[in-house]
Amino acid sequence: MNPDASTIAAGAPIEVDLSPVAEGQDIKVFWRGKPIYISHRTKKQIDEARAVNVASLPDPQSDEARVKSGHDQWLVVIGICTHLGCIPIAHEGNYDGFFCPCHGSQYDSSGRIRQGPAPANLPVPPYQFVSDTKIQIG
Amino acid sequence: MSGPSDYQPSNPALQWIERRLPILGLMHSSFVVYPTPRNLNYWWTFGAILSFMLGIQILTGVILAMHYTPHADLAFKSVELLVRDVNYGWLLRNMHAVGASMFFVAVYVHMLRGLYYGSYKEPREVLWILGVIIYLLMMATGFMGYVLPWGQMSFWGATVITNLFSAIPYVGESIVTLLWGGYSVGNPTLNRFFSLHYLLPFLIAGVVVLHVWALHVSGQNNPDGVEPKTEKDTVPFTPHATIKDMFGVSCFMLLYAWFIFYMPNYLGDADNYIPANPGVTPPHIVPEWYYLPFYAILRSIPNKLAGVIGMFSAIIILCFLPWLDAAKTKSSKYRPLAKQFFWIFVAVCILLGYLGAQPPEGIYVIAGRVLTFCYFAYFLIVLPLLSRIEKPRPVPNSISDAVLAKTGSRSTPMVSSAIVLALAGALFAGSADSARASEGSDKPPGNKWSFAGPFGKYDRGSLQRGLKVYKEVCANCHGLSYVAFRNLAEAGGPGYSVAQAAAFASDYKVKDGPNDAGDMFERPGRPADYFPSPFPNEQAARAANGGAAPPDLSLITKARSYGRGFPWFIVDFFTQYQEQGPDYVSAVLQGFEDKAPEGVSIPEGSYYNKYFPGHAIKMPKPLSDGQVTYDDGSPTTVAQYAKDVTTFLMWTAEPHMEARKRLGFQVFIFLIIFAGLMYFTKKKVWADSH
Numbered sequence: 001m002n003p004d005a006s007t008i009a010a011g012a013p014i015e016v017d018l019s020p021v022a023e024g025q026d027i028k029v030f031w032r033g034k035p036i037y038i039s040h041r042t043k044k045q046i047d048e049a050r051a052v053n054v055a056s057l058p059d060p061q062s063d064e065a066r067v068k069s070g071h072d073q074w075l076v077v078i079g080i081c082t083h084l085g086c087i088p089i090a091h092e093g094n095y096d097g098f099f100c101p102c103h104g105s106q107y108d109s110s111g112r113i114r115q116g117p118a119p120a121n122l123p124v125p126p127y128q129f130v131s132d133t134k135i136q137i138g
Numbered sequence: 139m140s141g142p143s144d145y146q147p148s149n150p151a152l153q154w155i156e157r158r159l160p161i162l163g164l165m166h167s168s169f170v171v172y173p174t175p176r177n178l179n180y181w182w183t184f185g186a187i188l189s190f191m192l193g194i195q196i197l198t199g200v201i202l203a204m205h206y207t208p209h210a211d212l213a214f215k216s217v218e219l220l221v222r223d224v225n226y227g228w229l230l231r232n233m234h235a236v237g238a239s240m241f242f243v244a245v246y247v248h249m250l251r252g253l254y255y256g257s258y259k260e261p262r263e264v265l266w267i268l269g270v271i272i273y274l275l276m277m278a279t280g281f282m283g284y285v286l287p288w289g290q291m292s293f294w295g296a297t298v299i300t301n302l303f304s305a306i307p308y309v310g311e312s313i314v315t316l317l318w319g320g321y322s323v324g325n326p327t328l329n330r331f332f333s334l335h336y337l338l339p340f341l342i343a344g345v346v347v348l349h350v351w352a353l354h355v356s357g358q359n360n361p362d363g364v365e366p367k368t369e370k371d372t373v374p375f376t377p378h379a380t381i382k383d384m385f386g387v388s389c390f391m392l393l394y395a396w397f398i399f400y401m402p403n404y405l406g407d408a409d410n411y412i413p414a415n416p417g418v419t420p421p422h423i424v425p426e427w428y429y430l431p432f433y434a435i436l437r438s439i440p441n442k443l444a445g446v447i448g449m450f451s452a453i454i455i456l457c458f459l460p461w462l463d464a465a466k467t468k469s470s471k472y473r474p475l476a477k478q479f480f481w482i483f484v485a486v487c488i489l490l491g492y493l494g495a496q497p498p499e500g501i502y503v504i505a506g507r508v509l510t511f512c513y514f515a516y517f518l519i520v521l522p523l524l525s526r527i528e529k530p531r532p533v534p535n536s537i538s539d540a541v542l543a544k545t546g547s548r549s550t551p552m553v554s555s556a557i558v559l560a561l562a563g564a565l566f567a568g569s570a571d572s573a574r575a576s577e578g579s580d581k582p583p584g585n586k587w588s589f590a591g592p593f594g595k596y597d598r599g600s601l602q603r604g605l606k607v608y609k610e611v612c613a614n615c616h617g618l619s620y621v622a623f624r625n626l627a628e629a630g631g632p633g634y635s636v637a638q639a640a641a642f643a644s645d646y647k648v649k650d651g652p653n654d655a656g657d658m659f660e661r662p663g664r665p666a667d668y669f670p671s672p673f674p675n676e677q678a679a680r681a682a683n684g685g686a687a688p689p690d691l692s693l694i695t696k697a698r699s700y701g702r703g704f705p706w707f708i709v710d711f712f713t714q715y716q717e718q719g720p721d722y723v724s725a726v727l728q729g730f731e732d733k734a735p736e737g738v739s740i741p742e743g744s745y746y747n748k749y750f751p752g753h754a755i756k757m758p759k760p761l762s763d764g765q766v767t768y769d770d771g772s773p774t775t776v777a778q779y780a781k782d783v784t785t786f787l788m789w790t791a792e793p794h795m796e797a798r799k800r801l802g803f804q805v806f807i808f809l810i811i812f813a814g815l816m817y818f819t820k821k822k823v824w825a826d827s828h
Binding site for chain 2: 007
């Protein structure tokens with residue numbers, strides 16, 4: 001009952017062009033049936049994400065560990081709430097990040113859980129930069 | 139099932155079979171001469187009611203499966219077409235969907251009856267555990283069945299519930315992948331759920347056979363909890379129990395028919411009339427009502443893994459009940475304290491169910507935690523303790539003694555349970571008020587609809603005018619993709635002739651093809667064609683309307699609703715009020731205001747609407763006075779347009795409503811007469827036994 005060959009093939013890596021995404025905007029792409037948020041973060045959002053004391057977080061992780069160095073403005077996360085799988089809404093909540101409408105979990109501008117029932121940060125999918133304006137997810 | 143039978147059929151052909159397979163003897167000893175305690179009350183008819191419901195569910199389910207397509211792109215449509223086009227498809231679907239709820243109503247009564255009268259105690263432990271297994275199988279079956287229509291609640295319910303398993307350490311993720319058959323809930327998930335939903339009922343039927351077998355070995359418990367000792371304590375199953383069960387089943391069918399024919403969507407969720415969309419989460423994901431107490435337990439525990447464990451152990455704990463409650467007296471009738479705690483437990487379950495449907499914030503979270511504690515405390519603290527400290531009243535010597543004594547004494551009123559229920563009611567009322575205050579949008583005003591109530595019919599003139607409004611105004615942006623032109627000439631619709639419907643269809647251009655040259659071409663519409671959609675796909679609709687796709691209107695009056703809150707949702711059951719959808723649609727059409735009130739900011743490109751959730755609607759004010767001309771002299775006002783087009787859209791959502799209510803009336807007449815006959819037959823049969 002594991003995924004069949006066509007499902008696995010359809011889950012191959014995809015390339016996303018980032019050049020049309022302006023600062024402060026974000027886009028949602030689907031990969032393996034999951035929504036992936038790609039946020040072009042503002043300076044303010046990056047500073048907020050880095051100012052917080054990592055040890056005080058429910059799921060401690062530094063912002064640097066969640067983005068690719070040299071591309072600090074880009075946040076790529078799987079937009080599935082780690083509580084029960086709903087899709088959080090971008091640019092909502094108290095932390096300039098994501099807000100899940102189902103059970104009220106709030107994530108910050110680095111996709112880290114800050115408040116609510118979710119146990120973990122929004123996962124970062126495997127991806128790399130193939131050029132300055134293009135990433136490959138998967 | 140109780141020893142070899144000495145039954146001998148008189149017919150030689152049956153004798154021939156009986157010598158080779160003694161099945162008639164088995165039936166005879168199990169369901170004819172089987173001794174049943176003579177003091178059983180009506181709570182004991184729920185076993186028969188449950189067998190009846192299982193039969194109905196399997197029968198309707200098998201026929202529904204003949205018309206259903208288990209594919210993510212086609213499932214929703216196939217269910218809609220099943221309801222619209224299959225002969226009595228609406229009846230089959232209502233029977234099956236409502237039947238699931240009725241099945242759970244009956245099983246909860248059956249379980250609480252077992253709890254109250256101590257039916258789980260020695261020697262009936264295995265019988266009880268088999269029952270818990272049936273209940274678990276029912277929950278799995280019900281959940282998978284709810285996924286099949288592939289609406290928004292189906293999809294997101296499946297997402298939330300399958301994600302529960304990801305909480306299991308180490309193997310959780312792989313279990314979830316196995317359930318999904320992919321990387322998320324999708325087509326493979328739907329396919330395997332369909333397969334399992336077809337399989338599990340037969341497993342249930344198998345366990346039911348074991349359950350009945352175990353019952354017939356240990357014998358039935360009874361309200362006095364003393365085992366039958368002599369012949370005088372029992373009566374033969376047929377005719378006594380059979381006729382009583384028939385009466386119980388026919389009364390239960392009255393309730394069942396009330397839902398099937400008059401309020402089929404009362405127990406469902408409006409969101410499930412919106413096709414599944416993996417990119418949009420509904421604001422409140424709520425499971426079916428029969429899972430709500432467990433959902434409340436899940437949410438009240440802040441840790442994810444602990445929550446999942448709490449939820450499952452709330453059911454598994456029932457298996458240990460025979461050993462948690464060590465009291466010698468079976469029936470709570472003779473246990474003054476246990477009786478009161480039982481009613482408190484019932485109130486706790488109902489309140490947990492109510493909390494499960496509320497958003498998890500503020501007072502609800504705290505109340506949920508308190509009640510979760512109470513739920514487990516009943517099993518882990520109260521019952522073990524009671525068996526040590528409680529002084530039960532003396533039980534009668536035998537069942538016949540109990541029957542004779544019954545005529546004299548009446549049971550004392552249960553003051554404590556009354557207090558508990560009053561408290562529960564007050565809490566309900568209070569919390570509903572706070573919920574209403576936090577919602578923000580105005581409630582749509584109620585309207586007088588011609589189609590409301592048990593004898594409601596569509597107003598033909600209103601339907602025809604509404605069609606005109608749809609065609610001239612709404613159709614510019616909104617599709618009506620489940621409605622065909624032929625439907626306009628069908629009984630219970632706008633009342634056009636076949637020729638008129640054909641003429642109406644020929645005004646439309648319909649894309650067809652490919653022709654022999656391989657090209658698509660346009661031709662005039664035919665009665666069999668469906669209303670063409672204004673946009674080729676959802677993305678085009680979205681792009682042309684500033685990012686918000688205009689929803690298809692075929693089901694809009696069933697896909698929109700608003701919370702009525704306590705106590706209205708109980709009152710609505712009796713008044714058959716179910717026009718939240720039409721009230722909302724009509725209110726939104728009239729709720730536009732040029733200037734937003736102070737303190738409400740409306741983003742660029744949106745419009746203020748008093749009744750739209752959040753108030754910022756992308757649709758500009760669609761109707762204005764005099765916009766559509768009417769030939770029949772009806773006023774050409776926005777209020778009249780809204781009324782007409784809403785009536786029309788109610789018909790597109792429920793084209794068979796008139797047939798449904800008409801048949802419902804006939805069924806009710808029949809059931810009432812049938813139940814009456816059963817009652818008097820039962821009285822006659824039992825005349826000597828009471």
